[in-house]
Each structure stands twice: as C-alpha cells, then as structure tokens.
Amino acid sequence: MTKQVPEPDAELLSPSDVHEDVRALTTALNQRRDERKAYEILSRPDIRAMINQAIASGVCDNEESAIERALRTLITAVGQPR
Amino acid sequence: MVSAFQCGRTDLLKRYFSLIYITASELDELHAHGWLDEVDQLVTEGFVAVEELTDSEKKQAEVLAKRIAQYQKSANSDWHNDLAEAEAMVLMQNRIHLDIAIILLDEKAARQVANQLGLNLTGFPGILGRAGLDGILTKGEMRQLLKTCQQQGTYYGDKLIETLAENYGR
Numbered sequence: 663m664t665k666q667v668p669e670p671d672a673e674l675l676s677p678s679d680v681h682e683d684v685r686a687l688t689t690a691l692n693q694r695r696d697e698r699k700a701y702e703i704l705s706r707p708d709i710r711a712m713i714n715q716a717i718a719s720g721v722c723d724n725e726e727s728a729i730e731r732a733l734r735t736l737i738t739a740v741g742q743p744r
Numbered sequence: 745m746v747s748a749f750q751c752g753r754t755d756l757l758k759r760y761f762s763l764i765y766i767t768a769s770e771l772d773e774l775h776a777h778g779w780l781d782e783v784d785q786l787v788t789e790g791f792v793a794v795e796e797l798t799d800s801e802k803k804q805a806e807v808l809a810k811r812i813a814q815y816q817k818s819a820n821s822d823w824h825n826d827l828a829e830a831e832a833m834v835l836m837q838n839r840i841h842l843d844i845a846i847i848l849l850d851e852k853a854a855r856q857v858a859n860q861l862g863l864n865l866t867g868f869p870g871i872l873g874r875a876g877l878d879g880i881l882t883k884g885e886m887r888q889l890l891k892t893c894q895q896q897g898t899y900y901g902d903k904l905i906e907t908l909a910e911n912y913g914r
Contacts (some may be wrong), residue, residue: 663778663780664778665750665777665778665779665896665899666777666778666779666897667746667896667898668746668774668777668825668828669825669826669851670771670897670898670899671818672816672851672852672853673816673851673852673853674850674851674852674867674898674899674900674901674904675815675850675851675852675855675867675869675904676852676901676903676904677901677904677906677907677908679867680854680869680870680904680907680908680911680912681875683865683869683870683873684866684870684873684874684877684912685847686865686866686870687760687844687866687870687871687873687874688874688877689864690845690846690864690866690901691760691874693845694845699893704819706895714908718819726792
C-alpha cells in the first residue's frame with residue numbers, strides 16, 4: 663500500500679516555532695528526570711524513615727517542608743559557596 | 745510520528761519518550777494511510793499505547809476539530825481531517841492519570857488550538873533540535889532527515905530546515 667501523509671496540504675510549524683519546541687521538550691525532559699530522581703531517593707526506606715521522624719517530631723508539617731528544611735540546615739552547616 | 749516513520753528515525757522518539765499514547769482513531773488513520781506495519785510494530789513493542797475515547801470525549805474532540813479547521817489556511821478544510829489531533833488533545837487534557845508530558849503536533853492550526861488550551865507541545869523538528877543539542881545529529885543529517893520527509897509529502901519549509909540545522913545541528 664502507498665504510504666501517505668494524513669493531511670498533505672496542512673500548513674506546518676514555522677521557523678520561529680522551532681526554538682520554543684526545543685525549549686518545551688527540554689523542559690519536559692528535565693522535569694521527568696527530576697521526578698525520577700525524587701522518586702528514587704524518596705523510595706529509600708532510610709530516607710523515608712527520616713522524613714517521617716521529622717514530621718512526627720512536629721518540626722516539619724509535611725514531606726516538602728522536611729526536605730526543604732533539611733537542605734537549608736545542610737547549607738547552613740557547610741556554609742555558602744564563596 | 746509519520747515524520748519519524750518517513751525518515752526512518754523512530755529511534756529518536758524512543759530516546760526522548762518512554763511511551764506514546766494515540767487514540768484508536770489515530771491508529772485507524774495511520775493504518776488507512778499505509779503506516780500499518782510501522783505503527784503496529786511500535787504497538788507490539790509496547791512503545792505506542794492505544795487509548796479508546798469515551799463517547800463524551802469523542803464529542804469534545806469534534807468540537808476541537810472544528811476549532812482547528814477554522815484556523816486552517818484552506819477555507820474549505822474538512823474538520824474530520826483534524827480529528828486525530830483533536831483526539832490527542834482530549835486525551836492529554838482528560839486522562840490526567842496517564843501523566844502525558846507533551847503533545848506532538850506539527851500542523852500550525854492544531855498547534856494554535858493546543859496553545860490556547862495551555863497544552864505543552866513540541867513537533868518533530870523540535871525532537872531533532874534536542875537530538876542536535878545532545879550531539880546526536882549533525883547539521884547535514886538534520887537537513888537530510890527533514891528533506892526526506894519533504895520528499896514523502898510532509899512539507900517542512902526550507903527556512904525551517906535551515907533554522908533548525910544552523911541553530912541545533914552538531
């Protein structure tokens with residue numbers, strides 16, 4: 663069977679669209695990569711236990727604040743980059 | 745997806761996407777236009793998943809297809825020709841659990857409507873551009889791939905091809 667394009671006469675994207683397309687794809691890929699990393703680390707039982715401990719202590723309201731606070735504490739401990 | 749078939753680079757789709765969803769109507773359309781073996785191979789591999797829309801979703805898609813047709817350059821554009829793109833938009837909008845990151849659209853009119861809906865979109869040239877940034881494609885290869893699509897009926901403009909190759913080709 664002859665292969666055809668579904669809509670051969672349709673106007674396609676323009677040169678100016680290309681940059682936005684590359685940017686959109688890059689952003690989507692970066693977001694997926696970040697989600698994968700977050701999933702991997704949050705799946706670790708030791709990490710999960712520490713987050714739960716921080717929440718149970720009442721110092722943090724939820725997982726997000728536990729992670730944010732842990733990072734802030736770490737940065738305070740190691741100091742700001744010069 | 746047709747462009748990837750035309751230039752024989754479905755490997756680039758696989759590099760950047762773990763799964764591509766299409767609707768049953770899109771599958772039928774690809775079959776009707778001669779891409780049966782290519783798309784069925786991807787379905788068998790589990791890289792393409794086919795989703796059936798509900799009656800209410802099909803009605804939503806009709807509305808969107810008519811909207812897309814209004815933006816087509818040709819005044820006599822038949823909205824039925826825009827159903828595949830419209831259904832893909834409905835899939836992305838309605839099936840939150842599928843967690844669809846981006847919709848692939850090359851046609852200007854469909855892209856306008858997707859933009860209005862706030863959908864994150866890219867096209868096949870965008871995928872080639874990303875591949876260029878990743879050092880996978882040279883300027884010459886990009887030109888060659890899109891020219892191959894041109895020769896087979898997907899009329900990417902010469903200026904677009906040059907913009908892509910010069911800005912993103914290795």
